[in-house]
Amino acid sequence: MDYLISDTDDKFSKKKVKVLITVKTYPLPSKTYQETVCTAGVKEDGTWIRLYPVSFRYLPYSQQYKKYQWIELEVVKHEKDPRNESYKPYGEIKILGQIGTQNNWEERKRYVLKHIQPSLELLKEKSKGGVSLGVIKPKEILDFTVEPVSGEWKDKWQALFKQLKLFGEQQKPLEKIPYKFSYRFTCCGENCAGHKIMIEDWEIYALYRNMLKTYGSKDKAIEKVTEQYLHRFPKEKDLYFFMGTTRKDHHRGTFVIIGVFWPKKEI
Numbered sequence: 001m002d003y004l005i006s007d008t009d010d011k012f013s014k015k016k017v018k019v020l021i022t023v024k025t026y027p028l029p030s031k032t033y034q035e036t037v038c039t040a041g042v043k044e045d046g047t048w049i050r051l052y053p054v055s056f057r058y059l060p061y062s063q064q065y066k067k068y069q070w071i072e073l074e075v076v077k078h079e080k081d082p083r084n085e086s087y088k089p090y091g092e093i094k095i096l097g098q099i100g101t102q103n104n105w106e107e108r109k110r111y112v113l114k115h116i117q118p119s120l121e122l123l124k125e126k127s128k129g130g131v132s133l134g135v136i137k138p139k140e141i142l143d144f145t146v147e148p149v150s151g152e153w154k155d156k157w158q159a160l161f162k163q164l165k166l167f168g169e170q171q172k173p174l175e176k177i178p179y180k181f182s183y184r185f186t187c188c189g190e191n192c193a194g195h196k197i198m199i200e201d202w203e204i205y206a207l208y209r210n211m212l213k214t215y216g217s218k219d220k221a222i223e224k225v226t227e228q229y230l231h232r233f234p235k236e237k238d239l240y241f242f243m244g245t246t247r248k249d250h251h252r253g254t255f256v257i258i259g260v261f262w263p264k265k266e267i
């Protein structure tokens with residue numbers, strides 16, 4: 001009965017969307033797509049969309065979008081991904097204008113903060129219905145932690161890198177950052193017992209790498225990252241977190257911080 005379904009009614013048909021990119025996570029190896037980045041953003045009505053998979057570093061340079069850039073592309077709903085907002089990019093990505101930080105991020109706020117979730121507890125509740133992205137306001141930042149993790153990718157990824165190299169497909173192996181960064185905070189939920197959640201934003205890893213390059217010492221780089229996330233951000237910025245679930249852990253309602261939104265505090 002396919003003929004009865006028009007293009008616009010079919011949930012899985014291709015459609016064109018305009019997205020303001022707000023999230024780029026650090027690339028992870030993936031068996032099917034070499035390496036993938038979770039990119040997400042909001043549409044003009046402030047609702048969220050995840051573009052997955054995107055082999056970001058392998059996109060032609062002209063299609064490598066930045067945060068807070070509007071892009072236009074065709075997408076198809078992921079059939080196997082249980083997360084409502086997951087769409088697969090299709091064809092070329094057209095890059096439109098970027099929104100700047102004028103008037104303390106006024107225009108960014110207009111789109112990004114249109115739908116703030118009252119609490120992480122509520123967002124977790126909604127994840128049972130497939131919701132997998134959202135913005136929350138932390139009430140209080142309690143701590144920022146840096147924990148060492150392996151500096152090597154798992155054996156199965158190492159093997160894959162080698163294999164890809166043989167076929168000349170992998171230009172430069174992805175650098176594994178030997179730390180994980182987390183925030184401990186309370187959200188605005190009435191019964192909030194506090195959360196400790198990992199930050200998977202590309203920005204924090206980039207900051208670490210830059211600081212390591214500048215100071216040549218891991219300890220100093222960690223000190224600088226901590227200074228920004230634990231001291232400067234809570235003191236000077238009006239913080240919001242972009243939260244997202246991973247496909248693997250979506251059914252558990254496990255959210256990670258996939259982006260930090262940080263306009264200045266307005267007094």
Ligand SMILES: [Zn+2]
Pocket residue numbers: 119120121186187188189191192193194195
């Ligand atoms: Zn909470």
